[in-house]
Amino acid sequence: MQTQGPIGVFDSGYGGLTVLKEIVKTLPQYDYIYLGDNARAPYGNRSYETVYRYTLECIRWFFSQNCSLVILACNTASAKALRTIQQKDLPVMAPDKRVLGVIRPTTEMIGKYSETKSVGILATNGTVSSNSYPIEIEKFFPELKVYQEACPMWVPLVENNEYQSHGADFFIKKNIKNIFEKGENIDVILLACTHYPLLKEKIEEHLPVGVTLLSQGEIVADSLKDYLQRHTEIENQCSKNKRRLFYTTDSAEDFNNHAAKFFGEKISANHIDL
Secondary structure (H helix, E strand, C coil), X not given: CCCCECEEEEECCCCHHHHHHHHHHHCCCCCXXXXXXXXXXXXXXXXXXXXXXXXXXHHHHHHHCCXXXXXXXXXHHHHHCHHHHHHHHHHHHCCCCEEEEXXXXXXXXXXXXXXXXXXXXXXXXXXXXXXHHXXXXXXXXXXXXXXXXXXXXXXXXXXXXXCXXXXXXXXXXHHHHXXXXXXXCCCEEEECCCCHHHXXXXXXXXXXXCCEEEEHXXXXXXXXXXXXXXXXXXXXXXXXXXXXXXXXXXXXXXXXXXXXXXXXXXXXXXXXXX
């Protein structure tokens, strides 16, 4: 019988900590292990093949840490690697383990928030070019019109501590203007990058009145809670000691210096080589 282990949470960098923060808030009893592949970040501008290869390497590492469930808290990895890993790799290397992403839970819910049937997606270049959100949303809400806007400056603003600056206002205002020129009836905006919640207050300042702004963390956390209730065979393999471990493929000191603003509290990470 397999021993219990932590739930793995993965991102190419720091952003997934905003998702883990909400998951821990919703499901505090479980053990979690977080890995940021900072040495190879960002993933957004890399090819499908490269993102797939990097993501698979990290998933193998999680499995070596006795994780039976791994959450890809990374939109790029969810868009470019998840399906292949679920369909091709898991049945061969770990048929009793599961890997989930952040796109599916969000797209299952987004239509419930819109009255005009027009929604906007703010994301990185990689996520927008993958077209994953329009494809997945159509499966659940075929009547929705989906408009996308790539916001390539937003992640650098966050990672360079400029997310409260006037420079951030300039780029946010520009991208918001762009997406409403594409779809003037948009009444729901999804932040489809895990860095973007740190910009939420500034984004709200530039949104038209009555527009709902969604971040992924709470939606993913609620979806995970539901998943574990429905899949007791996976839930029974998750340990519950309220432990949290953090790892990075780059400098642990740099990771610790950045991580608090994403996770909401100080953490102490360890470096690993994959």
